[in-house]
Amino acid sequence: xxxxxxxxxxxxxxxxxxxxxxxxxxxxxxxxxxxxxxxxxxxxxxxxxxxxxxxxxx
Amino acid sequence: xxxxxxxxxxxxxxxxxxxxxxxxxxxxxxxxxxxxxxxxxxxxxxxxxxxxxxxxxxxxxxxxxxxxxxxxxxxxxxxxxxxxxxxxxxxxxxxxxxxxxxxxxxxxxxxxxxxxxxxxxxxxxxxxxxxxxxxxxxxxxxxxxxxxxxxxxxxxxxxxxxxxxxxxxxxxxxxxxxxxxxxxxxxxxxxxxxxxxxxxxxxxxxxxxxxxxxxxxxxxxxxxxxxxxxxxxxxxxxxxxxxxxx
Numbered sequence: 649x650x651x652x653x654x655x656x657x658x659x660x661x662x663x664x665x666x667x668x669x670x671x672x673x674x675x676x677x678x679x680x681x682x683x684x685x686x687x688x689x690x691x692x693x694x695x696x697x698x699x700x701x702x703x704x705x706x
Numbered sequence: 707x708x709x710x711x712x713x714x715x716x717x718x719x720x721x722x723x724x725x726x727x728x729x730x731x732x733x734x735x736x737x738x739x740x741x742x743x744x745x746x747x748x749x750x751x752x753x754x755x756x757x758x759x760x761x762x763x764x765x766x767x768x769x770x771x772x773x774x775x776x777x778x779x780x781x782x783x784x785x786x787x788x789x790x791x792x793x794x795x796x797x798x799x800x801x802x803x804x805x806x807x808x809x810x811x812x813x814x815x816x817x818x819x820x821x822x823x824x825x826x827x828x829x830x831x832x833x834x835x836x837x838x839x840x841x842x843x844x845x846x847x848x849x850x851x852x853x854x855x856x857x858x859x860x861x862x863x864x865x866x867x868x869x870x871x872x873x874x875x876x877x878x879x880x881x882x883x884x885x886x887x888x889x890x891x892x893x894x895x896x897x898x899x900x901x902x903x904x905x906x907x908x909x910x911x912x913x914x915x916x917x918x919x920x921x922x923x924x925x926x927x928x929x930x931x932x933x934x935x936x937x938x939x940x941x942x943x944x945x946x947x948x949x950x951x952x
Contacts, residue, residue: 679810687814690758698756705753 741912748911755915762815763910769808770903774896776801781892785855805847812840824916832913835906842898849891852881863887 663674672680779797780788788794816836825833852863863881870876880886 679806683810683813683817686810687759687817690762690814690818693758695756695758698753701753701756 741908745914746908746911752915752917754918759814759818760915762811762818765811766808766815767903767907769804769811770899772804773801773808774900776804777892777896789855801850805850809843809847812843816840819916822916822918826916827913829909829913829916832906832909832916835902835909839899839902839906842895842902846891846895846899848881849887849895853884853888853891855884 665672665674665677776797780794780801783794783797788798819833819836824836848862848866852859852866866881867876870879870881879890
């Protein structure tokens with residue numbers, strides 16, 4: 649039987665980020681960071697066709 | 707065969723009276739007044755909606771559809787199937803990752819709406835229903851994690867019971883009771899989430915998508931005060947289109 653290994657070694661307790669009362673797993677910190685990145689990109693990146701629609705209204 | 711009405715009698719009067727006596731007619735008229743078909747299913751959106759940040763609401767709904775569909779299949783087949791077959795593992799994973807995506811895009815949607823103060827213009831019920839959906843989605847996910855029927859579920863439920871006991875709800879919301887948690891997870895919480903999402907969307911359709919702050923006008927006002935009439939040029943266009951209403 650072929651057993652595929654996980655990409656990361658999962659055979660240990662989760663790594664955590666600790667700062668005062670804040671106690672987060674690294675996995676959750678990564679997800680929260682990604683949410684900030686996606687939020688910033690959603691605001692910053694131009695939407696296809698948006699400028700054309702705005703120009704057409706002027 | 708038609709019968710001629712006597713002179714001086716309004717032929718439709720009795721029909722109109724009957725219609726207003728009927729609660730179904732009154733409900734229909736109120737519904738059409740509040741949400742006429744062109745607002746319920748619009749074929750265009752205001753110009754300011756052409757931004758990636760406005761996509762996260764519909765992305766949340768798309769994730770919810772996948773969650774409901776995969777969850778329905780898991781409910782049909784049962785724990786032995788989702789633990790011990792390849793296809794079962796696949797649908798279990800689809801269900802899990804759709805939930806992860808649901809929370810991810812819902813939080814970005816929440817941030818996007820918070821920073822445009824989406825409760826403006828009579829939209830407070832839109833904001834409140836969205837907040838309640840978020841709060842109900844959390845125990846919906848928790849009851850799913852404790853319904854897995856594995857060691858992970860046991861670990862999560864024994865950790866969660868202490869929190870729930872500490873706030874005094876453990877007696878009637880027992881996370882170590884699989885039957886109770888599974889019922890909440892597959893019926894009561896999804897029913898609440900789906901009903902609230904439907905209401906949330908109908909409220910958005912009623913009030914329109916919240917527009918951005920009137921950046922152009924504020925820049926022009928600031929420019930007028932500083933004596934520069936050209937100030938604010940180039941910042942316009944985002945409020946164009948209308949249709950959503952403020």
